[in-house]
Amino acid sequence: MRALMYLGTRQMEMQEVEEPRVTPGHAVLKVGAASICGSDLHGFLGKSAKRVPPLIMGHEFTGEVVDLGRGAEGLSVGDRVTINPILSCGRCDECLRGRTSICPHRTVIGIEHPGAFANYVSVPVASCFRLPDHVGDLEGSMVESLSNALHIFDRSLHGFIRSVAVIGAGTQGLLALQVARHIGATRIAVTDRMPSRLALATSMGATHAIDVRSDDPDGPVEAVFDMTDGQGVDLAVEAVGHTATQEQAVRMLRQGGEAVLLGLGAEAPMAIDGVAMVNRELVVRGSYAYTSLDFAYSLELISTGRIDVASMVVERDLEQGPGIFAKLVDDPGDLIKVALVPGS
Template sequence: MKAFQVNAPHDYRVAEIDVPTAGAGEVLVRVAFAGICGSDMHIIHGDNAFVRFPRITGHEFAGVIEAVGDGVEGKRVGERVCVDPVISCGHCYPCHIGRPNVCSALEVIGVHRNGGFEELVAVPAANVHALPEHIGLDAAALVEPYTIAANVLDRMQPHPGDRLLILGAGVIGMTILQMARALGLEEIIVVDVIDERLEAAKSLGATHVFNSRTQDVEQEITALTQGEGVPLIADAACVPALLPQMLRLASPAGRIGLLGFSVQPSDLVQLEVIKKELTLVGSRLNNRKFPEVLELMASGQLDPLALVSHRLPLVEMPEAIDMLDHRPEEARKVLIQIGT
């Protein structure tokens, strides 16, 4: 069968590999669609410290159960599913306090073990979620990015009436925007450097958009908030140099959600944090957010297909990677169609 395999940084190809089998406690999923994520690009470039090579990447995917391993109950062949990539031990301190997404022995499908850019993939049965009837497999492949949004918003603990500032109008920024709207936040500010992305943000419900290349964002937001600042700031740009600005823009008692994996240091002025009693939270992957996202998607409150700019077959993965590397302004979410 065919799979997209990364052998080492910058060494990748669509290859023929052996068909996997479903072990005890696992199901074999025939993948229909998989999304390319920024973290997949980090693996390809050698910027992911967690990956083990060689690796079949892909942690955003959906398909149909092809086979069920020993000891699996409640799953059936032919069932349409999406897959939570977070595999935790259930015994360590984070798992014990309900934070399995930062398990001490964490494994991520597509990073530590093979993922969805292959025709068939074996995954733990506990990680598959049945799809509501009217959610298509293409939309279901994008449940995982929305769980990232749900997780960071949960970590920031929104209050009714809170303003939200989203830095970055890429795919994660847009999932945060849609999720925030679904959760009832009414005033959402989006900042980016690409006007087309900002127009897309407006179409998805952003109330204010600013281009940081052509506008003084701090001045605009200070005026908009009458000098108070913003209670919620989600860093979907993941640029370490932006942290000082986030500290200045945060309101007293504000919460800042950080999503980036950069190893570059950020300047942090302790006075800004202390005088406003700010909360900075990291957010990694998702903490059991798949049911919540599926419910919102089924109710029509999330529109995942609005994020999709390209649909390509698996054999064109190298071309998709080249586009994302050299012409990122052309793409939003790139979906890879693997099966039918």
């Protein structure tokens, strides 16, 4: 079969490799679509220690079952599925608390196991979620992305979330803003440097689109305070991964507000005003990946049309993979999410 092989920093090529063989409890899938994650781009740049070359990446995907191993119950050949790629141990304290995404023993398909930038991939049957017929492969490959955005809110300490600031209108920012709208936030600010992304954010329900091209770190904070009549927001989501924007997220909060950090790769540790944190009872926390419950809810929101994923993802032929990765890290232009689709 054909596979997009990661061979080292900025090195990727299409190779001919052996197809995966079916093993007990597993299904072999013919890949439908596999989306490129921001974390895959970090891997491509050699900044993801867990991605050891040679590796087939791809953890956001759909496929059709073509073979089933012994004891693989609940699925049939021909079923279309999407996959929760995080394999947690189920026995550690974090797993027992339901916090499977931070299981210290977890492994991920496409990181520690061969992923879906290929014609075929092997997955545990227990990780498969059947796709309704009307959910296409591109949309199905976005279930994983939306799960990340849902996890932010799933773990929030707040009751009602009325005002939200989202820093960065990439995939995660655009999804977080839609979840904020879905759960009833009435004021939603989104910041970005690209006018096309801000326009998309507005069309998806952002009430305030804040252009941050001027590089003034106070500008977005002031705009968020203007939006909230000088109060600050209940929840700020940092979906970029820079030190300066992490600090901005905390400064955008109202009293008792919560900043959630999602973006990877910040250059340096952030500075937090500890006095303000005490006096204003601020919460700053991280959000990592998702649980199976987030995943199931994500699929439900996409299949019922509550969240628009179709307008942020475009399809490209898997054979173009090496060029697409280079483009996404060097000059993405209007591209937000790219799904690689193997030719038949």
